[in-house]
Amino acid sequence: MMRVTVRSCLLAALAAAVLSAAWPGALAAQVSSDLADALVRETYEAIREDALRPPDVLTLLHETVLTAQQALAAAGVTEPPPLPAFIGQEDRDLTAAAAYVQAAATAAPRDSDRIVATVLRAMIRAVADPLGAVFMPLEFTRYHRELRGEHTGIGVQIDVVRGQIAFSDVTVGGPAARVGISPGDVLLEADGRPVADSTPDQVMDRLHGAVGTTVALVVRRAAGGIVQLSLVREPVRENPTRWKMVEPHLGYLRLLEFSEETSSDVSRSVGGLLEAGATALLLDLRENGGGLLDEAVAVASGFLSDGIVAMEERRGSLNALSVIPQAHRFSGPVVVLVNNFTASASEVVAGALQDTGATLVGERTFGKATVQTIYPLRGGWGLRLTTARYYTRRGRQIDGQGLRPDLSVPMDEELIQSPRDVQLREATAVLRAQLAAGTGRRP
Structure with missing residues (x-):
């Protein structure tokens, strides 16, 4: 399994956890039985090898199949398959657990994405990882954009310069650059509202928005002259x-x-x-x-x-x-x-x-001083696990303090x-x- 080790942002981590918990079936498609098998195995491998708290293998597998059975009942399946009996041989027990999740996905195909996501989250809970998360394909794409520093906006950074809100950085090729905005230009209005009494953070919030929406700006050029501009927001990296x-x-x-x-x-x-x-x-x-x-x-x-x-x-x-x-x-x-x-x-x-x-x-x-590792899974899914904890260079504890x-x-x-x-x-x-x-x- 390919692995990409990154250390995730606290706010992005919490937002993703809330999203996946609130809408467990959102942003995904039906999951085939083969994909269900692969997702269980890859998640198990990551937890087994890297989770900060080593799992008890039998507890992890029991939680996997029990959650699949409960998810089937919630999907309206009145007679879910009987739970497998584990024999204490890891490879065979893992195969039995993955096969059970396969059967669950097959028994309720319209709910297969929700069932598999619920099972994978239960596997994370089994190792008491509050910042662990499962990402369905579209969620995973959005999460990677955040890690790349992409925001849905116009590709600028702003600051207060001599008491005015000015553009301090413009992303090459972004919406702002394409209409000729340059560092040193002063922003006067955004969507008809003056920005003079706003902080840079407040103005950046107004410049961000949904993909494809428009923001109207009034800008005073550093070289002289005032222009009115209409820009369409898009995913673009912004200098932090x-x-x-x-x-x-x-x-x-x-x-x-x-x-x-x-x-x-x-x-x-x-x-x-x-x-x-x-x-x-x-x-x-x-x-x-x-x-x-x-x-x-x-x-x-x-x-x-x-x-x-x-x-x-x-x-x-x-x-x-x-x-x-x-x-x-x-x-x-x-x-x-x-x-x-x-x-x-x-x-x-x-x-x-x-x-x-x-x-x-x-x-x-x-x-918050824990390290999360991101694992790309089969089918465009993703997994985030807490895999390490860090301290200051003198050994001071940060986490929880x-x-x-x-x-x-x-x-x-x-x-x-x-x-x-x-x-x-x-x-x-x-x-x-x-x-x-x-x-x-x-x-």
Whole structure:
């Protein structure tokens, strides 16, 4: 079975779990008996080999067939096949369990997708994995788009520049680029509503929407002139970084997620900040629900000179996640902004920097420090399993506890990057003082 190891975003993981639980028969087609057999076997293999909590094999197989029988009854089959008797020989017992699910799919073909999905979820529950999930084909496609950093929008990133909402990045070939929007252009209106009093996050929410829908913009070109534009939303990758100089020598970098190529985006942003004269940095990880752990390790590496980023535990074995050389490295003082929704991969970065002397400002982080591996299954289905747990480079536990900020500053997340962003104000004061005193983090 092919395997793709990624570390999933907390918010995407929770959303997918809610979707699959609420609509177990949605987004799928009928499942043939051969496909049912393959899905059970591939899921069993993944759980048997990689699940963070090793399964009791007989318990796992009993749960598999019992759930199939119950799903048949729920589908209106009054006389489901009798449960197989397991004999303690793993290969034969697995064959018997898979054959039973095959028979269930055949007995209720119109409900076969729901039956198989219910069985696979029961197998995950048997190893007590709250973030494990089963994806039907269309769900799996959408999930991979999220991991690639794709959103249904117009392919831009925005920020506040001199008090105005401006485009800071435009995706090559995306809807915005095709109508000539460029970095530095100022957004005045979206769908007839002014954006001047909105935060960047609020504006991005308005630019996102369903595939094929239209958003009307009023834009002031950086070169002069105001234009009205109509753009059709489509799946497009968006740069997850926002960076700028907030005052001489003091830079600001906001990171929204850890999707594919995020580390390259961050490295380019760090290069831009260094070229602009930044010698101290505000790294904003607020509302960052995480993403790919490999990208988080690479991002953290851009702020560390050597050594390790974090420690990863798999079934009792502890392994170091080492620093990966980056094109640009920031070695000056760093203050990291965090809040209750700073989670998963973003906690890896925040923890690594705090362990090397960076100051954390804001609120205690979420406390999600487990690794999920994604398995493509037969027929376009997918499986997500929790396969590891990680700790900071100094061995501090994050999972269930979060990271405690060095300076606690409670604030409503709706105020992020607004004029009333007191967390940003306090973090800036801390960094300004460190810069003046020649103190702060030195990796």
